[in-house]
Amino acid sequence: MSRARPSGERETLRRCWRRRSFRAGVAILVALALVAVLSPVLAPYPDEGEGLVTDAARLRGPLPPSAAHPFGTDVFGRDVLSRVLVGSRYSLLQTVLVMVGSLALGVFLGVLAGYLGGVPEALISYAVELFLPLPPVVVAAALSVVIGPGMLTVALSLVLTWWAWYARIAHVQSRELRDLDFVKVSEALGFGKIHVALHHVLPNVAPKVVVQSVLDSASVLLEISSINFLIGSVATAFDAPDWGTMIGYGFRYITTYWWMSFFPGLFLTLAAFGFILVGDALSEESSPSLRRRWWLWF
Amino acid sequence: MVGYYVRRALLGLTLILGLIALVYLFVYVAPGNPAYVWAGKPRGPKAAEAIELAARELGLDQPLHIQVASFVCRFLTGSWGASVAFKRPVAEVVLGAFKATTELLLLSYAISIPLGLYLGIFMALRRGSAADKVLKFLSSLLASIPRFWLAVVVIFAFYLIGFQPLGRIDPRYLAEFREVTGFYLLDALLMSRPDAFLDVLARLIPPALIVAVYPTFYVAKYVRFALSEKLYEDYVVEAISLGVSRRTLVMRYSLRGVLPAAFQLFGINLVYSFVDAAVVETVFMREGIGRVLVEGLLRSDYPLIVAAFFTVSLVMLAVNSAVDLVQKKLEPRVRV
Numbered sequence: 001m002s003r004a005r006p007s008g009e010r011e012t013l014r015r016c017w018r019r020r021s022f023r024a025g026v027a028i029l030v031a032l033a034l035v036a037v038l039s040p041v042l043a044p045y046p047d048e049g050e051g052l053v054t055d056a057a058r059l060r061g062p063l064p065p066s067a068a069h070p071f072g073t074d075v076f077g078r079d080v081l082s083r084v085l086v087g088s089r090y091s092l093l094q095t096v097l098v099m100v101g102s103l104a105l106g107v108f109l110g111v112l113a114g115y116l117g118g119v120p121e122a123l124i125s126y127a128v129e130l131f132l133p134l135p136p137v138v139v140a141a142a143l144s145v146v147i148g149p150g151m152l153t154v155a156l157s158l159v160l161t162w163w164a165w166y167a168r169i170a171h172v173q174s175r176e177l178r179d180l181d182f183v184k185v186s187e188a189l190g191f192g193k194i195h196v197a198l199h200h201v202l203p204n205v206a207p208k209v210v211v212q213s214v215l216d217s218a219s220v221l222l223e224i225s226s227i228n229f230l231i232g233s234v235a236t237a238f239d240a241p242d243w244g245t246m247i248g249y250g251f252r253y254i255t256t257y258w259w260m261s262f263f264p265g266l267f268l269t270l271a272a273f274g275f276i277l278v279g280d281a282l283s284e285e286s287s288p289s290l291r292r293r294w295w296l297w298f
Numbered sequence: 299m300v301g302y303y304v305r306r307a308l309l310g311l312t313l314i315l316g317l318i319a320l321v322y323l324f325v326y327v328a329p330g331n332p333a334y335v336w337a338g339k340p341r342g343p344k345a346a347e348a349i350e351l352a353a354r355e356l357g358l359d360q361p362l363h364i365q366v367a368s369f370v371c372r373f374l375t376g377s378w379g380a381s382v383a384f385k386r387p388v389a390e391v392v393l394g395a396f397k398a399t400t401e402l403l404l405l406s407y408a409i410s411i412p413l414g415l416y417l418g419i420f421m422a423l424r425r426g427s428a429a430d431k432v433l434k435f436l437s438s439l440l441a442s443i444p445r446f447w448l449a450v451v452v453i454f455a456f457y458l459i460g461f462q463p464l465g466r467i468d469p470r471y472l473a474e475f476r477e478v479t480g481f482y483l484l485d486a487l488l489m490s491r492p493d494a495f496l497d498v499l500a501r502l503i504p505p506a507l508i509v510a511v512y513p514t515f516y517v518a519k520y521v522r523f524a525l526s527e528k529l530y531e532d533y534v535v536e537a538i539s540l541g542v543s544r545r546t547l548v549m550r551y552s553l554r555g556v557l558p559a560a561f562q563l564f565g566i567n568l569v570y571s572f573v574d575a576a577v578v579e580t581v582f583m584r585e586g587i588g589r590v591l592v593e594g595l596l597r598s599d600y601p602l603i604v605a606a607f608f609t610v611s612l613v614m615l616a617v618n619s620a621v622d623l624v625q626k627k628l629e630p631r632v633r634v
Contacts, residue, residue, distance in 0.1 A: 130316045133614035137573045138607040141591040145600050146328045146335055219570065222444045226577045229446045230588065233580060234596045247447055251581065254454050265447035272442035280438060
């Protein structure tokens, strides 16, 4: 009786699809996802892509871009194209991990705070205020020392700082819902708090938060890559072909082997651009006042 | 009204306590042995001794309440120990680095606040025109270029034309240069050497511009959305019919409703820009928080990293609170 019209979301998506920028963004993201999935097949040297310094690579040494190696080869002689293709897997996986983790945690706590009110609300909003301004890079540095560096550490430190943002949005949204009739009625009908939160509050909060998370995904990707860049810039061996790490490691050789850090950055930009195109279209189409197609001006 | 400020200030104070609790967790609940991590994961013949010393420094042999009390006292008085990586007191290293990063951030926000607002208003007033479309595409594209990579590319381009603005100041000025405030622009002015000032500025501007890219276009995009939304409200039609000039209408009335949120966005983005600044300054080989973190990671200098974490988070908390207060001033309707 109370769900937000499901047709509303479908309608939004349909209108988004009519935009060229949205279709372009989806195309970019689908292509990159395919690359990530198929990278072991697509990469010309899959072993080198995963970080193995093969005998052939050792013989080859660092080569500038050529027909055999379109993006050149790195200081260990590994094919940069293969590393970039395989790297898409690590970079995109980390982004998805952070998005899912912080969405789940943030929406859960935000709905809890907004719907229950009272002590839980006070505690959770305090935690949000505390965690929101923490810069992820310092959290990542601290965690890297304590639990060791790695992809999961970086993802964890981002989840620890990003969830607060979604909790705040979900909190504000569900606080408004708390006093609305359909929530009151279902409580009066004797449905438990958990049932009402799950079936009536959550479905009305989720779309807005999800749209926001799509809008943020480019920032998440870039932030992850920034941290990996810092870690890569001091790494002694670099095996994980994450884009940020590759740029960080390759930066030492910028004046001699510029291709090591240039091409991963191109892919990073492309991925972020895809996320931004999709996010912009979604946020504009899901807000009725921005959807207007006519202009009043003088 | 006054009640709000008091409550916000109290919240700020309790947040500082929360932050100290977080730092405590980071230090004392490190998996394995906290003393081992605090000592920088030592290896070799003297390792046992170093761990012993770290344990005594942390007060691990004391009862819990004394441990907490001494920790809080130590942290609030700024005696954070010595840095292994820099061979100097941690507080000194972190404070100096923080000032360097702040100098960079301040300049880039001094560029991006006016520019972002101007671009946003410009786009809102010409919504749907060719200029708007081009700017919108450009802002999406520029927002998706990773700043650290942009810095790498810019460094390479500079290298090709033989210009290397690395570091914070040319070494030849170092003999007579004295750090007074820690902000090199001011210090160079105090030196009363215009050439040194220009040199510092020339090294500061490229990274500042790169850091400014993101907040500028992010806020421009927001102002474009929000302002053009405001321009559809009824009072606008009425004001037009009453003959209010375009300038007055936009600057006096419509923009009033957009500015508070725009400033809050700048505040939120500051955390994000801080990460950018830390990374970009590492690329430009400037001293700063980025370098501190990198060196700390390289040598597992945990006291240094924890101090950096505390300082940076504290300042970000303070900035967030200040932004909230300013927003309250601009938009009295806001609730706690």
